[in-house]
Amino acid sequence: MSGNNEHNEHHDDGHGGGHHVNYFAIYVALVVLFLISVAGPEVGRITGLPWITLITAFGIALVKANLVIDNFMHLKWEKRLMKWLLTTSVLLMVLMVAGISPDVLNHEGNNWENLAAKEATARGLGGDDHGDGDHAEEGGAAEVAEAAPAGFSAAGSFGTVCATCHGAGGQGDGPAGMALDPKPANFTDPAFWEGRDRARIVTVIRDGAAVVGGSALMAPWGALYTPEQLEEMADYVMSLRPN
Amino acid sequence: MANAKPLATLRSATGIPTGRLAVWWVLASEVVIFGGLLGTYIMHRLGHPEWAEAASHTQTWIGAINTFVLLTSSFTAVLAHQAAEKGNGKEAAKLLGFTILGALTFLVIKSFEWANEISHGYTITANTFWSFYYTAAGLHALHVIAGAIIMGVVAVDAYRGRELHRVELIGIYWHFVDVVWIFLFPLLYIAK
Numbered sequence: 001m002s003g004n005n006e007h008n009e010h011h012d013d014g015h016g017g018g019h020h021v022n023y024f025a026i027y028v029a030l031v032v033l034f035l036i037s038v039a040g041p042e043v044g045r046i047t048g049l050p051w052i053t054l055i056t057a058f059g060i061a062l063v064k065a066n067l068v069i070d071n072f073m074h075l076k077w078e079k080r081l082m083k084w085l086l087t088t089s090v091l092l093m094v095l096m097v098a099g100i101s102p103d104v105l106n107h108e109g110n111n112w113e114n115l116a117a118k119e120a121t122a123r124g125l126g127g128d129d130h131g132d133g134d135h136a137e138e139g140g141a142a143e144v145a146e147a148a149p150a151g152f153s154a155a156g157s158f159g160t161v162c163a164t165c166h167g168a169g170g171q172g173d174g175p176a177g178m179a180l181d182p183k184p185a186n187f188t189d190p191a192f193w194e195g196r197d198r199a200r201i202v203t204v205i206r207d208g209a210a211v212v213g214g215s216a217l218m219a220p221w222g223a224l225y226t227p228e229q230l231e232e233m234a235d236y237v238m239s240l241r242p243n
Numbered sequence: 244m245a246n247a248k249p250l251a252t253l254r255s256a257t258g259i260p261t262g263r264l265a266v267w268w269v270l271a272s273e274v275v276i277f278g279g280l281l282g283t284y285i286m287h288r289l290g291h292p293e294w295a296e297a298a299s300h301t302q303t304w305i306g307a308i309n310t311f312v313l314l315t316s317s318f319t320a321v322l323a324h325q326a327a328e329k330g331n332g333k334e335a336a337k338l339l340g341f342t343i344l345g346a347l348t349f350l351v352i353k354s355f356e357w358a359n360e361i362s363h364g365y366t367i368t369a370n371t372f373w374s375f376y377y378t379a380a381g382l383h384a385l386h387v388i389a390g391a392i393i394m395g396v397v398a399v400d401a402y403r404g405r406e407l408h409r410v411e412l413i414g415i416y417w418h419f420v421d422v423v424w425i426f427l428f429p430l431l432y433i434a435k
Binding site for chain 2: 023024026027030031034037038040041053054056057058060061064065068069071072073074078079081082085086088089090092093094096097100101104105106107117120121123124125151
């Protein structure tokens with residue numbers, strides 16, 4: 001064939017010219033499988049059988065990957081050593097996933113609880129009606145809700161960052177706050193608001209309670225927020241104030 | 244030419260040509276890189292039912308078109324390999340050219356897709372779903388870019404009838420990039 005040394009060597013290894021794959025047929029098969037996987041969710045919706053989507057999505061992905069790996073990458077004809085090497089990689093990956101998944105899939109165990117994950121889930125699922133409600137007030141613009149992502153919201157940030165200590169409702173009863181001394185502030189307590197104004201709240205959120213003579217347990221959170229977001233956080237805390 | 248090559252590229256204890264052995268090694272480590280990322284994504288996706296809302300905003304049709312583009316580019320890559328085996332460097336170079344075209348099409352479509360999503364506020368920091376979305380698809384896109392560049396180099400050599408065995412090597416890598424997308428597509432676009 002060509003005069004190229006390596007090219008000849010390549011042919012000598014019994015891999016290159018030895019097999020004849022109908023590449024076009026493989027390609028057509030891949031495209032057909034691809035079309036089925038795109039149609040899957042529709043079929044699942046029409047038939048009301050959502051598991052169809054799972055099969056068409058991931059079952060077909062496995063079949064397609066296998067076709068490509070066997071016939072395009074020619075792993076089928078490759079030395080066994082290579083298959084072992086790649087299988088080892090896949091096994092290591094599966095081992096990693098299997099080892100971590102109990103911690104990630106569960107949000108609590110015998111003696112631990114993943115508060116952040118729990119709250120994220122609660123907020124994400126429950127937050128839906130919340131968001132819709134807000135937008136309904138703005139004139140029922142459902143499309144707006146569609147376009148707006150879960151970006152920054154003071155309520156959302158309070159739920160993630162502050163609620164662990166101050167509680168979801170700001171009553172100072174967050175799970176991590178129980179053990180603290182002094183207790184996290186209860187924003188719904190009229191007594192708390194005596195002698196406190198908005199400027200102080202902004203300062204405390206930004207620079208921590210220590211700068212106003214309070215406890216360092218209330219850390220500075222300024223790095224988390226832009227100045228506007230900081231104002232929104234203060235507004236949110238103010239909104240918890242009982243009248 | 245051949246004599247000037249380092250000895251290691253010409254002999255092989257495994258019976259696998261050294262270049263191909265090296266590509267397989269690269270892919271073995273890529274399996275762990277992408278596998279770790281996708282595995283972590285799957286675990287979080289299963290552990291966080293609320294991600295379904297975020298996931299419902301990915302644009303299935305764009306993902307589908309790109310899947311088709313990559314499948315087709317894999318096809319032209321394997322045809323290039325076939326041409327190279329027959330010693331037809333010019334044909335191989337042409338087919339690699341088509342594959343590069345596929346890579347560029349993929350990237351152009353992807354940049355429109357991302358620009359559209361970012362303009363709607365779905366940025367990498369919007370929430371963890373979108374972080375995974377951009378990280379996984381972005382890492383994949385980097386592989387597409389790298390592949391396209393290397394293919395260009397290989398194609399130029401192949402056109403001059405040189406280093407034809409490399410057509411197969413870059414092909415193997417390219418098919419792997421395709422395989423990764425074959426899994427990314429259902430994960431990010433289909434299973435909502």
